[in-house]
Amino acid sequence: MASSTSIMGTYSGITMDTIDQLIQAESGKLTQYTNQQTELTNEKNAWKDINTRLDTLYKKFDVLKEPGTFDSKTVSNSNENALKVTAGTDAFEGTYSVTVKRLATASQLTSGTIGSTTDALSLSGKLTFTTVNTEDSTDSKNFFIDVEDGDSLKGIVTKINETAKENKSGLQASIIDNRLVLTDSDMGARTIEIKDETQGQDGVSFTSKLGLEDVQTTLGQSAMLSVNGIEIERNSNTITDVVEGLTFELTGVIENNKISTIKIAEDTEKTTKAIQEFVDQYNSVMSFIDKQLDVGDPSAEGNSTGALTGDSSLMKLQSQLRSLMTSSAKDSSQPIKTLSDLGIEVDRYGSASLDTAKLKEALSEDSNDVQAFFFREESTLVTNPDGIETREVQQVGLSQQMTTFINEYIGEKTGIIITKSETIDNMMKNLDEQITKFNERLESKRERYITQFTALDVAMMEAESQLNYLMSQVGSTTQQA
Numbered sequence: 001m002a003s004s005t006s007i008m009g010t011y012s013g014i015t016m017d018t019i020d021q022l023i024q025a026e027s028g029k030l031t032q033y034t035n036q037q038t039e040l041t042n043e044k045n046a047w048k049d050i051n052t053r054l055d056t057l058y059k060k061f062d063v064l065k066e067p068g069t070f071d072s073k074t075v076s077n078s079n080e081n082a083l084k085v086t087a088g089t090d091a092f093e094g095t096y097s098v099t100v101k102r103l104a105t106a107s108q109l110t111s112g113t114i115g116s117t118t119d120a121l122s123l124s125g126k127l128t129f130t131t132v133n134t135e136d137s138t139d140s141k142n143f144f145i146d147v148e149d150g151d152s153l154k155g156i157v158t159k160i161n162e163t164a165k166e167n168k169s170g171l172q173a174s175i176i177d178n179r180l181v182l183t184d185s186d187m188g189a190r191t192i193e194i195k196d197e198t199q200g201q202d203g204v205s206f207t208s209k210l211g212l213e214d215v216q217t218t219l220g221q222s223a224m225l226s227v228n229g230i231e232i233e234r235n236s237n238t239i240t241d242v243v244e245g246l247t248f249e250l251t252g253v254i255e256n257n258k259i260s261t262i263k264i265a266e267d268t269e270k271t272t273k274a275i276q277e278f279v280d281q282y283n284s285v286m287s288f289i290d291k292q293l294d295v296g297d298p299s300a301e302g303n304s305t306g307a308l309t310g311d312s313s314l315m316k317l318q319s320q321l322r323s324l325m326t327s328s329a330k331d332s333s334q335p336i337k338t339l340s341d342l343g344i345e346v347d348r349y350g351s352a353s354l355d356t357a358k359l360k361e362a363l364s365e366d367s368n369d370v371q372a373f374f375f376r377e378e379s380t381l382v383t384n385p386d387g388i389e390t391r392e393v394q395q396v397g398l399s400q401q402m403t404t405f406i407n408e409y410i411g412e413k414t415g416i417i418i419t420k421s422e423t424i425d426n427m428m429k430n431l432d433e434q435i436t437k438f439n440e441r442l443e444s445k446r447e448r449y450i451t452q453f454t455a456l457d458v459a460m461m462e463a464e465s466q467l468n469y470l471m472s473q474v475g476s477t478t479q480q481a
Contacts, residue, residue: 112211
């Protein structure tokens with residue numbers, strides 16, 4: 001008997017194309033499944049984007065919790081060639097007249113010349129190094145190294161540096177033009193001494209081999225400057241203890257006692273930038289939410305809607321963010337009550353705008369009030385059941401409110417968005433299983449159709465064969481008659 005693939009359709013006219021059309025007609029449900037998959041993918045991607053935008057907004061408000069955002073200072077300097085000035089958050093506004101008269105230097109000891117720095121000196125014993133402040137003999141440091149027979153000058157320098165570093169002895173050794181050079185890492189007038197307890201087989205010591213009986217010694221000196229007419233000396237070119245919150249880095253001497261004018265002022269630009277960035281990011285979040293909730297034009301053919309139209313969690317997020325932006329401070333004692341006091345207005349669509357002139361005016365009046373509106377810590381006395389009073393510290397302000405609320409959505413373990421994402425993943429997994437089962441049913445039905453229609457063709461073929469046989473028998477009988 002011929003195979004089913006060659007017989008099917010021979011008599012009935014029902015071919016594989018016919019079966020494909022039947023299967024296609026029954027696969028409408030599959031289109032619904034794939035459409036659902038697309039919708040769920042769009043929902044997940046939308047929530048992922050919202051999570052990213054909210055995380056960025058969270059970080060913008062975190063910046064507004066930092067004191068440095070409000071307390072930073074600007075520094076103007078009329079002569080940066082002689083000194084550089086940096087201001088910490090605790091620096092006071094003001095103007096300072098500074099003259100750099102002398103830079104601090106370090107003491108240095110230089111030995112005589114030696115022929116080879118890598119040949120063994122054939123010495124053994126101990127070298128002790130001592131540095132002493134010439135103005136305060138109690139300020140001294142010392143350490144020693146053991147010298148062995150095979151040590152070269154290069155090896156001894158290595159030992160000096162390793163031991164000095166380990167003991168924090170403030171001495172650095174180097175080789176310059178085949179000479180041993182010892183430099184005190186502490187600046188100012190300090191003596192450098194070497195106690196030599198070494199000797200070679202020829203009776204010559206380390207001191208003799210390097211010509212240390214007549215060393216060249218350069219005594220260091222302290223830095224000298226005047227600030228607002230006050231003379232100051234320090235054993236460093238980086239000075240942090242002269243003006244509260246200011247660091248002076250001396251880089252050159254000002255000729256003819258020329259004065260550098262240093263002005264310290266509030267850095268309102270840094271604060272303004274931080275607040276503008278939070279406003280911009282808030283608008284980005286709200287604009288994206290609007291697009292995801294957009295219902296389009298329901299009366300239009302082929303109407304396009306947002307990926308999260310009608311989602312109650314997203315509508316709550318939109319409403320709560322807008323509410324927090326327009327809320328008033330609960331503490332009536334705070335000078336700044338709302339964002340509008342800082343020049344931030346929210347229109348009826350939820351979009352925010354910043355009047356930088358009004359913000360800078362508020363900052364110039366008292367930047368601490370602006371900071372307190374966004375973030376501050378308040379302590380209250382709490383009495384436990386045993387009657388013991390303890391002080392409880394609470395973090396309050398708009399930034400704290402915002403980050404707490406946003407975390408409800410972007411929290412890594414229990415956040416609304418991660419929960420939504422997990423739910424969507426489960427739904428997509430379930431859809432995948434349904435699609436697999438549906439395809440299996442379609443394939444079974446295809447096989448059943450093939451079997452049925454093949455059987456039909458076989459039956460028709462057999463019927464035709466029987467008819468032909470009967471016809472041949474009738475013809476034969478007629479001829480015999």
